[in-house]
Amino acid sequence: MNKKTSIKDKIFAVAATHFANFGFEGARMDKIAKEACVNKASIYYNIGNKEALYAKVLNKAFDEGFGSFHDVIESSLSAREKLEAYIRHIAKALERNPILPKMMMREQLSQGRHMPESFAGNIVQMLDGLTAILNQGNEEGVFDVVDTVTIHFMIFGAMMFQMTSSPIRKKKKAFSNKYQPDPGILPQSVIDQITKAVLRAVKKEK
Amino acid sequence: MNKKTSIKDKIFAVAATHFANFGFEGARMDKIAKEACVNKASIYYNIGNKEALYAKVLNKAFDEGFGSFHDVIESSLSAREKLEAYIRHIAKALERNPILPKMMMREQLSQGRHMPESFAGNIVQMLDGLTAILNQGNEEGVFDVVDTVTIHFMIFGAMMFQMTSSPIRKKKKAFSNKYQPDPGILPQSVIDQITKAVLRAVKKEK
Amino acid sequence: MNKKTSIKDKIFAVAATHFANFGFEGARMDKIAKEACVNKASIYYNIGNKEALYAKVLNKAFDEGFGSFHDVIESSLSAREKLEAYIRHIAKALERNPILPKMMMREQLSQGRHMPESFAGNIVQMLDGLTAILNQGNEEGVFDVVDTVTIHFMIFGAMMFQMTSSPIRKKKKAFSNKYQPDPGILPQSVIDQITKAVLRAVKKEK
Amino acid sequence: MNKKTSIKDKIFAVAATHFANFGFEGARMDKIAKEACVNKASIYYNIGNKEALYAKVLNKAFDEGFGSFHDVIESSLSAREKLEAYIRHIAKALERNPILPKMMMREQLSQGRHMPESFAGNIVQMLDGLTAILNQGNEEGVFDVVDTVTIHFMIFGAMMFQMTSSPIRKKKKAFSNKYQPDPGILPQSVIDQITKAVLRAVKKEK
DNA sequence: CATGAATGAGCCTTCATTCAT
């Protein structure tokens, strides 16, 4: 990596956390620059404006998180194993890139105001992958007919909420003893719980 | 209702949609005032500052949405029926008050920055309710041991994502044919899918 | 005048000198605000943005300068007297409003980038007035056939250059003794010279 | 010309049009560099800063335009012929170098802020030349006593305004049919009109 | 009470200039 790449990457990394934590409107170019140890004008020179920076961060987060996602589908596993892999992959992607779930949630909230069309395409690809798995399971006679989007959002929703709710559950006294999160960004225990629940949810009743 | 209350209510109603759609930082006092047909200074006179307005809106949304939630628990139904009722109640609350899921998601994203302690208490109450139901089901021998938080977030996550993803799925071409949402804020078909999936997910395997 | 008018007027007055002396790009909102003893945001509240301020200043200067110009034409004087009156009127307008010639010159230089269509209309009105006078003189047999635009620009050009060149002629040593301007913004001696020259220039040769 | 000179000349040429069209404050070093196909730092290395670039452009324009102006005066023509030549020369200079009138007007507007003393000297030289012509005409008994500066500004003013008003007259609808400029930077018809008018204006009445 | 007007602080962005290679 030459110096240029490194400065851009530093900006992206810092901007990602700021956009994720404060949103597009809440993020401050000043603070991003300062935290990235670059001159503010440098961001404009290297990247463009706030909107361009946001778009780059969003795409980068998604690519890094779900870029190699189609690999799961192409394997020659059983539907059940594929679904497990699918969930595991999402979990690992979110865990590896904790910015991603936040940015995706923010995009949904703002009705995709800053979401590039390509981003939507990536999500459709994921849904298609899940559909294929569910269909295969149905053909194998192990999965019931279930709605792809519902299952997808159960997985995603549960994981994202688990992740984003952790700080609050630690912070607010009301949660003091009862519902404390396990340590870690997305603990294995949570992934297991979700996997178990989803596998049951799609399973064909005898 | 006297005039003052009605002014406040109008402000709250407008502010709710703005905070939900644009976030705390994205919402503009100017626009809220104009859309509520009140003078900007009137908001400050009647309510306080932006933060106070946000807090009021947040609490109001939650109270209206989940204020009477404990009623479900006190009934004398079976665990399965109670869980169905629990899901149905959440669905109805979210549907009746579409601002609520958005504000809750935003709160999670900002790590509860504006969330009052009472709000956290309400959520704990809900979780306690769900725990009671799940315990009852376990005692009845129909539910397996499952994690309350995971199940809660599956329900909530799926519903919220369904709701907030609708506009994007309509808007972005990538979703053109395949994953179009059913009409309505939170269609019955979606509620049914979620209910079915959750019931299976907690069900004890024989 | 109520207070509101007075603040706007103060802004306009200061802005006029700044736009005239520094041009649109050279003028600074900061300095205008400070010199007008108003908060910078106040300009935006009262008027809009820089472009709007400029347009207002430009129109105001023209209206104040040439607003009542058509009166000259409607009189029942001889062509010669009318032309004298025309020149006198322009001279008085420019003298009364020294901002005007500068702004008009700047507009020409920037190819009317900020010039509203109405402004152009006003100039056409002036030219029409001059054309009428010249035609009348031709019919009376005292004026030769001359180009309206040329005569107009001779009058205007001479006056404007006299006015705007004064500071330089005073400042630069090269002009030390010879070509010093008479005192005053647009001295009567200059007006007389121009009037004499123009009257000769249009006069029919016998 | 070696390479360095050619680079400088390219920069000067582009900078001239930019300074003329946008003014000192409106001109952008970035755009000048890009349009001149040189690196921005190259301008600073070769010439200095913006102010130095402007000064160079101004002087160059004047030298190219009026450098060999004194030749007119030294000829042995009649006063009338000399005046015609004087006007023709100014016209040709302006036509050959359309940047010049714009820059001179801008200098006047900014009260010679960037005008070097030598520049003022050149203008005085021109005025002296005109004075000599007018004096000669007076001695010959063909010219009346007239003010040099007034005549100079009539000539200059009329030409410059004709030139700089052309784009506006073409652009603004208000001028649609009536006052359209003849084609060309400074059409011969305009020069003829001005020459005719000026000759009359100075002519001795019998 | 209600409201039009005012404002200080801050935000995004640009620009002339310099640095480092």
Place this chain on the structure above:
DNA sequence: AATGAATGAAGGCTCATTCAT
């Protein structure tokens, strides 16, 4: 000599908030 990258200092504009009537 030449250039891509970097930057300090503004500049235009906005926004939450307060003032004054």
